[in-house]
Amino acid sequence: MPSLVGALFLGTAIAYTLAAGLYLVSLVRGAEGPGRFAARVLMAAATLHIAYLSADTLGEAPPMHGIAQTLTFLSLGIVLAFLLARLRGKGIDILGAFLTPVALLFLMGAGVGRSVDPVSTDVRSTLLPFHIGVNALGIIAFALAFGAASAYVIQERMLRRKKLGGIFQRLPPLDVLDTFGLRAVSIGFPLLTVGILSGAFWVDPVQSFEISPMHGMALASWVFFAGVLLLRLAAGWRGRRAAYGTIMGFICALGVLIGYVVRDTGVS
Amino acid sequence: MVKELVLVGLSHHTAPLELREKLAVDGDARTELLKTWSQHAAGEGVVISTCNRVELYATTDDAAIAERQARALLESKLTEEERARLGDALYVRDGEAAVRHLFRVAASLDSMVVGEPQILGQVKEAYDAARAAGTLGSLLGRCFSRSFSVAKRVRTETGIAEGTVSVSSIASQLAKKIFGELAGRRVLLLGAGEMGEAAARSLANTGAVLRVVNRSPEKARRVAAECGGEPRGYEQLASEMVHADVVISSTSSDRYVLTTKLMKDVLRGRRFRPIFLIDIAVPRDVDPRVGDMESVFLFDVDDLQEVAQENLTQRRQAAMTAERIVDIEVAEIEAWRRTLDLTPTIVALRERFAEVVNGEIERSIKKLDLDVKGRKSLERMGDAMVKKLLHPPLATLKKSAGSPENATLIAATRSLFDLEHPSQDKERSQAPAGGGELVPDEG
Numbered sequence: 001m002p003s004l005v006g007a008l009f010l011g012t013a014i015a016y017t018l019a020a021g022l023y024l025v026s027l028v029r030g031a032e033g034p035g036r037f038a039a040r041v042l043m044a045a046a047t048l049h050i051a052y053l054s055a056d057t058l059g060e061a062p063p064m065h066g067i068a069q070t071l072t073f074l075s076l077g078i079v080l081a082f083l084l085a086r087l088r089g090k091g092i093d094i095l096g097a098f099l100t101p102v103a104l105l106f107l108m109g110a111g112v113g114r115s116v117d118p119v120s121t122d123v124r125s126t127l128l129p130f131h132i133g134v135n136a137l138g139i140i141a142f143a144l145a146f147g148a149a150s151a152y153v154i155q156e157r158m159l160r161r162k163k164l165g166g167i168f169q170r171l172p173p174l175d176v177l178d179t180f181g182l183r184a185v186s187i188g189f190p191l192l193t194v195g196i197l198s199g200a201f202w203v204d205p206v207q208s209f210e211i212s213p214m215h216g217m218a219l220a221s222w223v224f225f226a227g228v229l230l231l232r233l234a235a236g237w238r239g240r241r242a243a244y245g246t247i248m249g250f251i252c253a254l255g256v257l258i259g260y261v262v263r264d265t266g267v268s
Numbered sequence: 269m270v271k272e273l274v275l276v277g278l279s280h281h282t283a284p285l286e287l288r289e290k291l292a293v294d295g296d297a298r299t300e301l302l303k304t305w306s307q308h309a310a311g312e313g314v315v316i317s318t319c320n321r322v323e324l325y326a327t328t329d330d331a332a333i334a335e336r337q338a339r340a341l342l343e344s345k346l347t348e349e350e351r352a353r354l355g356d357a358l359y360v361r362d363g364e365a366a367v368r369h370l371f372r373v374a375a376s377l378d379s380m381v382v383g384e385p386q387i388l389g390q391v392k393e394a395y396d397a398a399r400a401a402g403t404l405g406s407l408l409g410r411c412f413s414r415s416f417s418v419a420k421r422v423r424t425e426t427g428i429a430e431g432t433v434s435v436s437s438i439a440s441q442l443a444k445k446i447f448g449e450l451a452g453r454r455v456l457l458l459g460a461g462e463m464g465e466a467a468a469r470s471l472a473n474t475g476a477v478l479r480v481v482n483r484s485p486e487k488a489r490r491v492a493a494e495c496g497g498e499p500r501g502y503e504q505l506a507s508e509m510v511h512a513d514v515v516i517s518s519t520s521s522d523r524y525v526l527t528t529k530l531m532k533d534v535l536r537g538r539r540f541r542p543i544f545l546i547d548i549a550v551p552r553d554v555d556p557r558v559g560d561m562e563s564v565f566l567f568d569v570d571d572l573q574e575v576a577q578e579n580l581t582q583r584r585q586a587a588m589t590a591e592r593i594v595d596i597e598v599a600e601i602e603a604w605r606r607t608l609d610l611t612p613t614i615v616a617l618r619e620r621f622a623e624v625v626n627g628e629i630e631r632s633i634k635k636l637d638l639d640v641k642g643r644k645s646l647e648r649m650g651d652a653m654v655k656k657l658l659h660p661p662l663a664t665l666k667k668s669a670g671s672p673e674n675a676t677l678i679a680a681t682r683s684l685f686d687l688e689h690p691s692q693d694k695e696r697s698q699a700p701a702g703g704g705e706l707v708p709d710e711g
Contacts (some may be wrong), residue, residue: 030427159445160559162571165578169430172449172540239542239563 006054009111015045016079016104023097030170039086040098044078049076049107065259068110070132074257075106077140081228085144085180091172092180109261127236135195139253141188146250147242156240167200175249178238181246182228191226192253196222214259217252224249273411274331276338276358277316277323280380283357287350291322291342298394301341308337312405314412316373318390320380325370331362364602367411371594375422381521383428383583386420406549411601418597422675426595428586430579435541436467437574439546439581440474443514446544446565453474453610453642456512458482458490458505463636464518465547469495471514479512482503483519484527484589506530510537514544516592517553525553538563543649547576606669613678621658625650 019042026035051070051186082099086092151171171177196218226244231237276401299317305324306313312326321553324341328334339358343351372378374391395412398404404412423429438452443618447453456475457468472478473700478497480490488499500508509515519525526545535543540563547554547568560565567575629650632711633643665681668674682688 005499030430032355155445159442159565162567162574164442164575168445173444174446175448186466235539238538241562 004179005052005055008048008055009107012045012052013104013107013111014229015048016075016100016107019045020100020104023094023100025130027094027167027170029268030166035093039083039093040063042096042100043083047081048077055117064077067257067264070112070136071106071261074136074139074143075110077136078103078106079145080143081140082147084268089176090178091176094170095144095147095151095180098150099143102143102147106179106257109257112261119237133194133197134191134198136209137255138188138191138195141184142221142246142250142253145181145184145188145246148177148184149246149250152177152181152243153247156243164212165262174239176244178265181243182232183240185228185249186248189229192222192225192251212259214256217255217259221249221252221256224252271312271327271329271407272331272363273275273370273407274328274334274360274362275323275325275366275369276360277321277325277336278357279321279361279378281378282359283353285319287346287353287357288319288322290350291317291345292319293317293322298397299401302398303401305338305341306401306403308334308341311403312408313403314408316391316394317386317544321373321375323377325366325408325412328362328407331360334362340459340704352672362710363691364598367601368594368598370415371413371418371597372591375590375594377422377587377590377594378429380694381434381684382580382587383427383430388416389397391415391419400661407605410604414601418594418635421597422710423592426586426589428583428590430582430586434567435463435548435576436470438572438575439514439516439567440470442473442565443471443476443544448544449475449511452477453513454479455513455516456481456508457491457495457497457498458517458553459519460487460522461518461548464489464516467516467548469498471516472496476514479508498668507536509534509543511696512543513541516546516548518548519553520549521553521557522551524555525549525642527555528557528561531555531564535561535563550570558588560673581644598646603669606674607675610665610669613681613687614665617681617685618654619660620685620687621654625654651684 019038020032022041025077026038037041049072053069053076055070058073078099082096152174155168155171155174155177158164159174173178199218224245228242228249231245232242278291280288293315294317298317301324302313305315305326310328312327316323316325322342322344324338326334338360339354343354344355367410369378370391374388376383376387386405391412395404395409395416398412404620424696435706436612443450444455448469451474453476455468455478457478457480459482469477472495473624478492478495480488480492480495480497481500481502482491483502485499485548488501491497492499492657509526515526517525526547542563545554545558545566547566550569552568554566554568556566556568558564568671597604626647629646633646636642638646661681665674665677665691668677
């Protein structure tokens, strides 16, 4: 069924692009209509995405075994987590403008990585899906934190420069973004910790002593998030520094994923 | 003739507060005024009364008479000297201009602060009062309820209400943008002064906890009592600053009160929790360099006024879009009102034709002694004749709606078919039946 899978992939990508566009329009132009419509398009896109993921899994390798499937799972996870979060927290709808493009990026990454075979059997172990799954959940949480942190940085900068029109009016209050980001980081951090440990000691014990760029990136990401949490809990740091730390941590995590895509496509 | 909307009133554009407050009515006084006014105005009337405007609306066919009556009504509440001033203050609008005025008022385009939200509630209040008093006719009712949807459209489609324009509301809006909910947040008012107190009060109204610090303990107590806060001694300034989320500074000191040195200590104690400093004092209380410090958001009077100015400019631009919306809506309601002119004529013409034809058919049926089938087909023939005969004139009339010749055509139709008087046929049919040879005069 490769043609069906391909069509579903394309449909999902188009729906995400549309949702991202609508969110951006509502952020920049402040139109209420596109904002409400965007959430609906995003829900439809997520449904398509689930269909795509199901078709792909039935047709090919088991889930969580290759970079392509991991990225697809991440993309869907970010969207679902955001849709859930917006049900609970009021006024964070507009974060869709930051998160939908990230989800789209991951999906595109999955498209690039699709040509790659699943991880070679000698690295495979029963713990591999666990390792990837835990890391993926962590990255989903960080993506949400990243969305909130980006909005925070923009909002803070506009406030400081006293540019109070347009986008400033549409973004949620700083405190809401700060709290939301912290919550997401404190969920993601233990997952990332378990993910890194499981990677180092269980899944890949042979390679764990050579430090690859990906390992370095993963560690850097961990350090950033640990810093954000530690300084927050110990010294009460918050606001801009926490937001920058979150953004840096997420970029490092992205680096790890890009590293995998490059390595895997390079190998094949 | 068909009635038109008319309004007579005065507003902040034309009359000073002393005059407006004399004429403002509320509750029972409004009901009374409504009753008197609507008696003059053929039973329909609405009175909008706010601190910025008093406007009497009615339906009438003669705006000049309505103006005289409104003037007399309003003058009765004024002294001799004030009456002279009323002359220039009153404005009169009728027809389309009156509808446009109502829509602009409801959409807050005519307000002192364009885009302010209260006016719509006040127009609704006026509408409800008129409905309760039984003075709301179909035209007024339709125009007013339409004005609500116009206001809503303007609000959602133009962003006219975006961005506040008074210093104290800008302060509390910015505080909300930083802290989210303000309930339970700490606000510190430093010094006394009208603008500072107003800002503190508007923040305290959102549920924030207010502390007042002043060099004079007595003043601190007085201001705290007025604004619903707690007074604190001046020596507690630094520790209060550590716990405050919003600080409003409006002392009369000619040196910086919140220096970088003081703020460094305060910020260390706060561990970079954001603090919002509003410096309303002139000369300034807060060293401008404080604004560059981590987690400090500093706004001085100029910043706030600039925001107000920007918002005002934005509102003006939005108002231009809003005027176009009003234009469209006025055109729609006018089109509807014009069919009101037309509708009674069309109905009367149809009735007249149907009466004549049906009367004749009735007589023929009796004469010919027809069975049910024959009767039915004769009746159908009558209906078809009326429809076919009336089609061209009715189509012409309908097409003319809104054009200048519309009134002429309506008048001609009414006079040609003598629609102003009850039909002779009707009179005849009320007389003993018979006389089938009688032929009606009308064609």
